[in-house]
Amino acid sequence: MLKRIGYTAGGFVLIGVLAVAILWGLSVGTVQFSLSQIFNIVMDQFSSPLAIDDPLNGPEQTIIWLLRMPRLLMAAIIGAGLAVSGVIMQAIVKNPLADPYILGISSGASLGATVAILFGIGVMFGENFVGIMAFIGAMAISFGVLFISNLGGRPNSVKLILGGLALSAVCSSFSSFVVYLADDKEGIQTITYWLMGSFAGAKWDMLPFIAVVVLVSIIFFWSQSRILNMMLLGDEVAITLGRDLHTYRQVYLIISSLIIGFVVYAAGMIGFVGLLIPHLVRMTIGTNHWTLIPFSALGGSIFLVIADGLCRCIIPHAELPIGILISLIGAPTFVYMLVRKNYGFGGE
Incomplete structure (x- = not known):
């Protein structure tokens, strides 16, 4: 009972930290605002919302409500989706080094973007x-x-990993081949920037759909906590307990891929979140997916909201692609986790 109360209190603390991070993110950038300005603009928008093209929109209203607020909310949603996808992938393949892109999903997304940019395939989608x-x-x-x-x-976890690695290599080869054939300098620059990830293109009309997909998927996985806990024990143990994990593993993979697909659609490629956040949460609260999933979602949201704010203030009058910053943070952290003797599903 006391442990459950502690988890509930911890969840509310993380929600508070997320709210503070969003307020901070609204205040930083090329143009800085005070908390009173942010509060007044947000309250005015809730009391009498203005359309995007309304002439009454001032520059402060445009920057805070139409530019920064949707990108920060998108960062929070995508951070939650990536972190929870990492939790699920690590359970599916029973490998603590897994992340949402281990099964070749990132390479498939990269190939799709490459042929779209260089050859114009898919222009009918708008x-x-x-x-x-x-x-x-x-x-x-x-x-x-x-x-x-x-x-x-x-199928089993080993076949999933090997199949993902094989398809990832094939997609990477095709992407390189397409770039070689295209000989389009501007297109190659566009691909490079897109692969670095960015929330600059976030808009209010994109948020509801992506939010529904990500949040409904997270709630679904939360309801599957018992099965996910069983996956860590292995297929043989699960069968003795009366559960065949074959179907569950395939369903979870498809839903996780759905999340990653929409993340890639909204913000490009962002790595390390699904690898680092679940492990940091495991080292804090343990391996039970009933608490691991919501805490990872909140942790991923906080992480990307803060990272997005840093990307807009590290370089004066410029925006650093968020993928670069995440890699600079994630790579040394990943190395540190590798050398820890208790690295794994929750440690010793």
């Missing part, structure tokens, strides 16, 4: 065709991994 093609690529690779893992018998 102005967001690059993100949509990346989403299609990510989902196609996910189903490809499932297909390969089912060849020659029932």
Whole structure:
């Protein structure tokens, strides 16, 4: 009982930290605002909302409500989705080094974006065709991994990893081949920037759909905490307990890939979040997915909101792609976790 109360209090603390991080993110950037300005603009918008093209919109209203608020909310949603996807992938393949991109999903998304930018494939989808093609690529690779893992018998965590690695290598090779054939300097620069990740393109009309997909998926995985705990024990133990994890593993992989596909569509490629956040949470509260999933979601949200704010203030009058900053933070942290003797699913 006391432990449950402690977890509840910890959750409210993280929600408070997330709210503070969003307020800080609204205040920093090329143009800085005080908390009183932010509060007044947000309250005015709630009391009498203005349309995007309303002439009454002042520069402060435009910057805070139309530019910074949607990108920070998008960062929070995507951070939660990436962190929870990392939790699920690590349980599916029973590997503490897994992250949302281990099964080749990132390479599939990269290939989809590459052919869209360099060859114009998918322009019928409208102005967001690059993100949509990346989403299609990510989902196609996910189903490809499932297909390969089912060849020659029932799939398991090892076959999923090997199938993902094989398809990742194929997609990376095709992406390089497409870039070589295209000989388009401007297109290559666009691909490079897109692969670095950014929330600059976040808009209010994008948020509801992505938020519903990510939050509903997180709630679903939260309801599956018992099965996810069982996955860490292995298939043999699960069968003795009356559970066949074969179907669960495939369903979880598809839903996780759905989250990653929409993340890639909205913000490009952002790594390390799904690898680092779950382990930091495990080292704090343990391995029970009932608490691990919501705490990882909040941790991922806080992490990306703060990272997005830092990207807008590290370099004066410029914005650092968030993928670069995340890699600079994530790589040394990952090395540190590797050398820890109790590295694994919760340590010793």
